[in-house]
Amino acid sequence: MENLSVDLETFSSVNLGKCGVYKYAESDDFEILLFGYSVDGSEVKVVDLAQGETIPDTVLSALTDETVTKWAFNAQFERVCLSRYLRDKGINLNPGQTVKSEGLFLNPSSWHCTMIWSATLGLPMSLESVGAVLGLDKQKLTEGKNLIKYFCLPCNPTKVNGGRTRNKYFHDKEKWKQFKSYNKRDVEVELSIQEKLSRFPVPNFLWQEFYLDQTINDRGIGIDPLFVESAIKLDQEVKTHLMSELKHITGLENPNSVLQMRSWLKKHGLEMESLGKKEVAKELKTVGKELAEVLRLRQQLAKSSVKKYTAMKNAACMDYRERGMFRFYGANRTGRFAGRLVQLQNLPQNHLPDLAEARSLVKQGNVEALEMLYEDIPDTLSQLIRTAFIPRTGLKFIVADFSAIEARVLAWLAGEKWRMRVFEEGKDIYCSSASQMFSVPVEKHGVNGHLRQKGKIAELACxxxxxxxxxxxxxxxxxxxxxxxxxxxxxxxxxxxxxxxxxxxxxxxxxxxxxxxxxxxxxxxxxxxxxxxxxxxxxxxxxxxxxxxxxIRLGENHKCRETLESKAKPLLCTDTMRRVRKCPMAGLKQSKVGQIKRVSSLLTAETNTNMVRKAAKCCKTAMHQSKRSKLQKLWCKRDKVVLPFCFRSRLVDFTRGRQCAKRLGIRSDKYKRQLRKRKYPLCSKNSQSKQQAERYPNTVGATILAIRKIGSYKNAIExxxxxxxxxxxxxxxxxxxxxxxxxxxxxxxxxxxxxxxxxxxxxxxxxxxxxxxGGAVGALKAMGALDMGLHEDDLQQLVNDWRSANPHIVSLWWDVDRAVKQCVHERISVRTHNIVFTYKSGFLIIKLPSKRCLYYVKPRVEENKYGGESVTYEGVGSTKKWERLESYGPKFVENITQAIARDILLYAMQTLKEYRIVAHVHDEAIIETDKSVSVQSVCELMGRTPPWAEGLLLRADGYECEFYKKD
Missing domain, CATH: 2.170.16.10 (Hedgehog/Intein (Hint) domain)
Structure with missing residues (x-):
């Protein structure tokens, strides 16, 4: 046996979505109902454990045999659930583990996940969606949701069901039969996905990263249960008080209702489209005392971040550790991790002067002291969320993060040397940018330190x-x-x-x-x-x-007026010639142009000029006389006729008609047409070309248009x-x-x-x-530049200074844009800035310097809503649906930059894996370690440049703490 594919159907009274699989599998009533499996791709079998069947010994031993690769869709679920099942049977899962809690789960190093495989290729992360996108012959059964709801979730006791809280197999044998078929089909679908994706195997280094992720999830991070309980209780008390006070002031039934509160504010002279944090803060500066008090109380009542404490309580395992908070490849366009449960990725910042004191008061439940010292208790609780995470007794946290990792990666990719020098000299890039933009010295945690986060890209326009x-x-x-x-x-x-x-x-x-x-x-x-x-x-x-x-357009043929180009030499025709006109070109007459309201008059010119030229001043002037060949007057029979064809400036001679290439679009109704009845044709019978099958459109050049007497209206039309x-x-x-x-x-x-x-x-x-x-100035305004005391007249110069210093970054955006379009258009490999773009089997593949690839499904270059070209591909959009998405150069660069930053973090985590990483957030690693370990040693390891990123300057900073916090 080399491969074992498995799928489970389980029961637990714990809510899987809110609490996670680790807490789910700890429940006293947890049970595996069905065990579907396939050995080396053979016929799928289902073991009905609920009815007393047993898993074959060979399969059971394979679960702990690290030489056998186990496959599952969302393998973490199967591995954690089977770990509980095997523990109950008395099987030692990891005899080599010294930490008891880390021997609770099967070793992830022999598990492969089909869901992760799908994610690495830019596909959805649900079995049903992947099957649909890949067009599998066997799809996941749609009736599965109802069957899961019936057998896998608790039910409400009623008179009809006899007061039971759970449905078992004997309560509906027909449904149970369907449930077993559903379990079998899931394994078949997983096998089909493996077969379908076999041309794009997951690199081994990605599986190693997956194993590290699973180890960190198994290890978990500890919480302070007393602090969490006190925070939840305190929040409930404060919210009850705030609700009562607001009801008394406003008379509303539910002051927390946005609609009710907006209606009340409108009656009192304040109309607000939103009650968001920024909008409320803006109005607080101008409204009267009564309205200000209502808005302030309403803002405290609406504070939602304190719900994180409830999430911690729900997901905490019996040893008070949070597990399963990270989803490997959760952001499948970059490969970054996604947060689960408590969501460490979006915790509020902490700005309290003494976190330890505030934390102690919350733990004591001292409401009076908190109100006296901090006034806004919900905001205080929000800032203390991080401090709920604590290390084991006798250990400490070391928090290390990269300094401006994305800014460093972007400068390295683009070759922006001045930014690289800033990093080389050990300066803070955000401080340097902010200093340049706001014309003040900026130091981290020092003078004007609040401007550091404002050091963002500004744009130039002229x-x-x-x-x-x-x-x-x-x-x-x-x-x-x-x-x-x-x-x-x-x-x-x-x-x-x-x-x-x-x-x-x-x-x-x-x-x-x-x-x-x-x-x-x-x-x-x-x-x-x-x-x-x-x-x-x-x-x-x-x-x-x-x-x-x-x-404004001219004439019936809808050619834009902008095609009248004064700087270029006039041509009679820039593309395929339809036929010889009745009137010779030498007889051109100037068309009369109508007047347009409030717009300068279009200039006139003398008769027989080839085109109208614009002039800098509104006056008449002699027009440039073209020296190109014109259609000569037909003098008599057998005179040689030379036509100015003007396809790449060629001339078509009737005696050499056979040399006119077929690709030029010269068909029988073009140069075979006689000039006049019973006169000499352009082509002899021997030189007549065959009918052309492919038809090319007749076009007019982008810069020049000849205005002729025939085929144009006399007046300009709108x-x-x-x-x-x-x-x-x-x-x-x-x-x-x-x-x-x-x-x-x-x-x-x-x-x-x-x-x-x-x-x-x-x-x-x-x-x-x-x-x-607009543009960059608008961006500066949005960042709050005017609120900082800057004058609007100064903003453009700030933008100009920054923009002129970063030309290589702008070039990177559009080099990537061109490379992507060329790759998709021509189905060839294109390389730029050490990034390789390839098209293969319906995928746009972006190969990063780390050798990891980003995949974009079914890319196309097609017309966008503005009538131009954009790159589109299929993916999961903002509505969580599989749809066609649009992208262009800067967006691709953003994905590439974040993806490389992710690879650097994973390289650092692999280097630090012996230090017991318990959590990580974007560019930060949280390590639970012995008190003898120094911050400097951790930062030195983390700041090492990967061998594939030569020239990239990295730096890691860190600090140690007795509870998690943001330095």
């Missing part, structure tokens, strides 16, 4: 030199715009506060606009502006300013319809689009300050935000 701004005096280069000239904000001519020079920055060009990647622009189909780089990446159409900010913009042929224009979207270069950049009440203006025909609003 317009390149030479871009034409639409003013009431015509089109003017942005650097020449004066305060005397009004600018067009899409609706009106507005005043502004002048042009600001922002230095030399990196710019990109897309749809005729050159600007920094993070400038805000309006795009088709979205009411609010988005970042310019996002528009370029997604290929969304920038809104061309017209009356009411709507796009497009009010809801039809989407016509997408150009991917064969003829994809390269051009990519070039425009990613043509990065350095340029002198400018912006316009405070352009009207809407803070926007028109440049190169596109509507953009002015500086000082």
């Amino acid at each position: 317009i390149a030199e030479g871009e034409l701004v639409l003013t009431d005096e015509g089109l003017v280069p942005i650097e020449e715009v004066t305060t005397k000239q009004k600018v067009w904000d899409g609706e009106n001519w507005v005043n502004h506060n002048g042009v600001v020079f922002k230095g030399v920055k990196e710019v990109i060009e897309y749809e005729g606009l050159r600007a920094t990647p993070d400038h805000l622009v309006w795009v088709k189909g979205k009411p609010k502006p988005i970042r310019f780089i996002e528009s370029a990446i997604c290929k969304t159409h920038l809104i061309q300013t017209g009356d009411g900010r709507r796009t 497009r009010n319809g809801q039809r989407r913009n016509h997408i150009k042929s991917k064969y003829s224009c994809s390269a051009t689009q990519k070039k425009l979207a990613f043509n990065r270069s350095k340029a002198r950049v400018y912006d316009i300050r405070n352009a009207g009440p809407n803070h926007r203006f028109t440049v190169s025909g596109k509507l953009v935000h002015n500086c000082g609003y």
Whole structure:
């Protein structure tokens, strides 16, 4: 026997969801009802333990034989339940364990979990969902939920059921028969999943990490039961008092009801959409005394974090240790752990000056002293949650965590050297960023230490030199715009506060606009502006300013006015030629352009020019005469006709028609058509090509449009319809689009300050935000910059300083974006920044420097809601449903950065595994160890750089404590 696949059906009166499997299996009435198994993939058998059947001796011995690999979906459940079953039979599970409590469970090193296997491939973490996504022939039986509810959960005593609290097999034999079939099917589904995923085996190093995770979950972390009980009792007393006081003031039946409280506040002149913490704190600064008292009491009453104490009590095992709090690969897009039960990942911070004193008063239940010293008792209890975790008697906690691990990983990936120097010199990156952004010295736990968490990324936004701004005096280069000239904000001519020079920055060009990647622009189909780089990446159409900010189009063929490019040489036609027109090209006439309300007049030009050119000033000017070939007048019979085909600037000669490649889309209705009846055709019979099967669309180039007499309306027309913009042929224009979207270069950049009440203006025909609003400045405002006493006029410069110092991080975002799209589009491997992107069997696979892979299911590059391109894949969304999700460069980088940080933590935990890790949170490890162990030795081991991360500078800091706390 090499492999044993098992699945259990069990009973316990303990709530599995609230208490976890360890407490569940400790219950006095715990019982294994059915034991389904398969040996080496053979036929599934079910042992009916409830009716007295026994597990075969060979299978029983295999459970403790570490040479036999045990498989289960959510193997932790089966392993813990079987551990209780075997203990009851007197079998020693781990004879080598010196700590009694750690010999309670089967050694996880011989267990493999099909659920974890699924998670590593980005699949759901439920048996039913995995089977559905993989399209298995045998699916989990849907009637299983009702059967589990009937046989595995306690029932309410009634007259009908004779007052019993549990249903057994003899109470409904038909259901019991179905229950056994259900158990058998679960094992069959698990075997099918193993077979389906066999092409993507889990690397051995991941199984080793899984074993470490299971060991930590088995070990658990101790709690102080007296402190927990006192906190729960104290919270109940305080909440009862607060409820009574609020009822007396407001007269409400339930002051804790959001609807009732909002209605009461509205009657008293305060209308609030939300009663959240931030909204209440904001109103407390301005409202009257009575309303302030109500809001303060309501905020205390609504404090939910104190429920953590109840969760601790529910999940605590008989030895007062919390077990099973970590789910390996719980976040399957990064591989990070997920919290369970008490959820250590989101505990409130502690800011009390003396935690030990506050903790002691709570343990004593001294309400009077707490009210006198701390006023807000619910908040005090919330801050003391961490202190409920304590080490064993005679031991201590050492808490060690990485210093700015994600910031270090991001700088290392992007090659941002100045940030690496900060780490090398031992400086705090968050303090350095905050100092740079807020122009004040910042020290951790020192001067302006509260600003440390504000050291976040800010973004830059401005317009390149030479871009034409639409003013009431015509089109003017942005650097020449004066305060005397009004600018067009899409609706009106507005005043502004002048042009600001922002230095030399990196710019990109897309749809005729050159600007920094993070400038805000309006795009088709979205009411609010988005970042310019996002528009370029997604290929969304920038809104061309017209009356009411709507796009103006010319003519019946719906070609955008932005295609009139003044800087390039005019072409008669940029793509496939349909046919020779009746009128020769030499007879072109200038179309008459209609007037548009409040927009500068479109310029006119003399007859027989090839296109209309824009001018910086509103005046007439001689147009540039193209030197390219034109369609010559037909003089007489047998004269040679040369047509300007203009596909990559070629000419089509009727005597060489056979050389016109089939791929050019030249079919019989193109160059086989006669010029006139009974005259010489373009192609002789011998050179006539065959009918082309594949049809290519006729397109117009992205930068030039010839305005001809035929085929265009005389007046400019507004497009009010809801039809989407016509997408150009991917064969003829994809390269051009990519070039425009990613043509990065350095340029002198400018912006316009405070352009009207809407803070926007028109440049190169596109509507953009002015500086000082939105984008990074908006982010700074959201972080509370104005609340810290900073002036709004100072924010943009703070953003600029940070943004200009981190160009490599921005490049990393869009290098990854391009790599992902190229990989999915072309089904090839692409490498960038030591990360490899591969497409295989319906997966986008991102191979990290650690050799671990991230999997994205069924990726596609498809049109997003804005009409551009985005990468989508299947996964579990925010609604907990399997759906198609959307992503792009920065999101992928975020996943990659967090995934690498996770790998570094696991490497450190493997290094520290002999130190008895009892818990971990993101970048932090909590160790229960002897008092002789030094913090320095633990931090030195934790701060070692993995061999696969050469050049990455790590540092771990730590402290020791008699109860868990945040330093």
